[in-house]
Amino acid sequence: MTAETGPGAVDGSPERGVDGGRGAGAGEPEDAWGEVTPDAARRLLLAAVEAFAERGFHATTTRDIASRAGMSPAALYIHYRTKEELLYQISRVGHERSVRILTEANDSATNPADRLAAAVHAFVRWHAERHTTARVVQYELSALAEEHYTEIVALRRRSEEILRGILEDGVAVGEFTVADIRGTALAVLSLCIDVARWFRSGGSRTPEEIGTLYADLVLRMVGAPTGARGEDDRPERRGPADQR
Amino acid sequence: MTAETGPGAVDGSPERGVDGGRGAGAGEPEDAWGEVTPDAARRLLLAAVEAFAERGFHATTTRDIASRAGMSPAALYIHYRTKEELLYQISRVGHERSVRILTEANDSATNPADRLAAAVHAFVRWHAERHTTARVVQYELSALAEEHYTEIVALRRRSEEILRGILEDGVAVGEFTVADIRGTALAVLSLCIDVARWFRSGGSRTPEEIGTLYADLVLRMVGAPTGARGEDDRPERRGPADQR
DNA sequence: CCGCTCCCTAAGCGTTTGCTCAGCGACCGA
DNA sequence: TCGGTCGCTGAGCAAACGCTTAGGGAGCGG
Numbered sequence: 232m233t234a235e236t237g238p239g240a241v242d243g244s245p246e247r248g249v250d251g252g253r254g255a256g257a258g259e260p261e262d263a264w265g266e267v268t269p270d271a272a273r274r275l276l277l278a279a280v281e282a283f284a285e286r287g288f289h290a291t292t293t294r295d296i297a298s299r300a301g302m303s304p305a306a307l308y309i310h311y312r313t314k315e316e317l318l319y320q321i322s323r324v325g326h327e328r329s330v331r332i333l334t335e336a337n338d339s340a341t342n343p344a345d346r347l348a349a350a351v352h353a354f355v356r357w358h359a360e361r362h363t364t365a366r367v368v369q370y371e372l373s374a375l376a377e378e379h380y381t382e383i384v385a386l387r388r389r390s391e392e393i394l395r396g397i398l399e400d401g402v403a404v405g406e407f408t409v410a411d412i413r414g415t416a417l418a419v420l421s422l423c424i425d426v427a428r429w430f431r432s433g434g435s436r437t438p439e440e441i442g443t444l445y446a447d448l449v450l451r452m453v454g455a456p457t458g459a460r461g462e463d464d465r466p467e468r469r470g471p472a473d474q475r
Numbered sequence: 476m477t478a479e480t481g482p483g484a485v486d487g488s489p490e491r492g493v494d495g496g497r498g499a500g501a502g503e504p505e506d507a508w509g510e511v512t513p514d515a516a517r518r519l520l521l522a523a524v525e526a527f528a529e530r531g532f533h534a535t536t537t538r539d540i541a542s543r544a545g546m547s548p549a550a551l552y553i554h555y556r557t558k559e560e561l562l563y564q565i566s567r568v569g570h571e572r573s574v575r576i577l578t579e580a581n582d583s584a585t586n587p588a589d590r591l592a593a594a595v596h597a598f599v600r601w602h603a604e605r606h607t608t609a610r611v612v613q614y615e616l617s618a619l620a621e622e623h624y625t626e627i628v629a630l631r632r633r634s635e636e637i638l639r640g641i642l643e644d645g646v647a648v649g650e651f652t653v654a655d656i657r658g659t660a661l662a663v664l665s666l667c668i669d670v671a672r673w674f675r676s677g678g679s680r681t682p683e684e685i686g687t688l689y690a691d692l693v694l695r696m697v698g699a700p701t702g703a704r705g706e707d708d709r710p711e712r713r714g715p716a717d718q719r
Numbered sequence: 720c721c722g723c724t725c726c727c728t729a730a731g732c733g734t735t736t737g738c739t740c741a742g743c744g745a746c747c748g749a
Numbered sequence: 750t751c752g753g754t755c756g757c758t759g760a761g762c763a764a765a766c767g768c769t770t771a772g773g774g775a776g777c778g779g
Contacts, residue, residue: 271726287617289533293767303728308768310726370614370672373531414680414688417673418666425669428614429661436658444658448696515756537737547758552738554756 263328263364272310274300279317284363288318288374318371319379325368326386332357333393343401344455350397351423351449352442358426359438365427394420401453408454419449507572507608516554518544523561528607532562532618562615563623569612570630576601577637587645588699594641595667595693596686602670603682609671638664645697652698663693 264276278299282291293314297304311317336350358365372383395416401407409415426441436444508520522543526535537558541548555561580594602609616627639660645651653659670685680688694701 269726287531287533289531290618292765294765302726304767305729305769306727314767374534410691411688414685415692418689418692421669421673422662422666425665425672428669429665441658444655445662447654448659448662451695451698452692454695513756536735538735546756548737549739549759550757558737 263324263361269310271300271302271306275302275307275310276317276320280321280364280367283318283321283367283371288314288367288371315374315376315379318367318374319376321364321367322372322375322379322383323386325364326383326390328357329354329368330386330389330393333390337393337397343397343404343406344450347397347401347453347455348446348450350394351419352446354423355426355445356438356442358423359430359441362427362430362432365424369424369427391416391420398453401455406455415453419452422449507568507605513554515544515546515550519546519551519554520561520564524565524608524611527562527565527611527615532558532611532615559618559620559623562611562618563620565608565611566616566619566623566627567630569608570627570634572601573598573612574630574633574637577634581637581641587641587648587650588694591641591645591697591699592690592694594638595663596690598667599670599689600682600686602667603674603685606671606674606676609668613668613671635660635664642697645699650699659697663696666693 264273264280275296279291279296282295282299285291286295291314293307294304296314296317297307300306307314307317311320332353333350336353337346339349340346358369372380375383395412398407398409398412398416398419402409402412423445426445430438430441508517508524519540523535523540526539526543529535530539535558537551538548540558540561541551544550551558551561555564576597577594580597581590583593584590602613616624619627639656642651642653642656642660642663646653646656667689670689674682674685691701
């Protein structure tokens, strides 16, 4: 009666929630969480992301989240059953987004080198652009409840499999030279994820630039000929998504 | 009176504390913190490392730390003034160790490729071998008090400078091909550090193996010819920089 | 106008938190 | 034998925590 499963839009059918239907076309909402239905629930989610990223889940109080959203502490519990559910929604949506980014990049080309470059570029760019969200998504997993944790871990395994698949294909067709495919895939993923830890908005590099740098570094890591691909970075063009 | 600055051995002269005098020779104590003087203080430090690594600083209670060390909650405050001071000691000793590992590796050879390989190998190996400690050292910084935080950040900058220095030398003598030295140095450091996040003791790879893998990956990232693998030509063969 | 629903708040619940303090037993030089 | 120090404990304090509950006011169909 009070709050059965949190906000309807986020907890609804698997494809509803934040990122509508592959709206990559034109002006999609700048910040994620753009379509969480009760407006107050969206503000609370956004406030929680900021607070969790800044101080960590355990150091964040429900009073802090509520006041950032301009509400009383009790208002939180109208939209979410617990503080942990807030983290779970953030984590779930973020991981689904990660998997989708990798999947789309993987489908954007046929030869492994282009697929790998596109995947790393898009993945790294997301971690830099949305580093606040990504920090929570990637580094607060251990605060999830047991059931939620296992669900999220399954999504993470999907990401790892996609990346490993690209490396396997690349080795198979002779584009890559990799001795330890599984270890290298893990290292690449780790390299990309850690961007969320150190990236700051005021820095000298844009997310786009870091994406390009990292795509090049990773191609070198797998022994792909690097000089060949000059400016082939248009698997999907995007708007000027530079601000939140 | 009660506890002025914590345990004397840790807070003593800069070179005392945990890792005595370059005991690289034979059977040095397996765990770090081997020489923290009051035995109870060492047990508390060890307990804190475990607890912080497992649940994070904020989710760890002083009662949990004390009970892991087999003591009452009050005993903690005989050796440390606050819970944060425990974290500070762990962080400081860990970062000093990091800088020393990088410094020694940097001095272990003359040509940049060997220096880079040795640095990455040793740094990664430490993060895997002592992943419990390293996890606290690398991922709980934000819980430090302001004054302690700035002190630690200075140590981290030292690490970054050492690595950037190697890359600059390598580019200068033509061993490396790196467009963005600063960005690449950051990426390499990030790659190594993140080992502490995902490494588990039961895994299929030993710290030694991961160190070797990562040294190879990083040499590729900087465009250095990798001597060991495959049929690549050999400009200068690398010494046996495998041991430590 | 009524009466219902939906959001929201003020107040506060029971618990846990970091930390304190009086005191006690073991040890030790005299 | 004795007084003093050291390391530690049992009990507990004030504050902060996650979360609950009773109730109020704006909007709206009738």
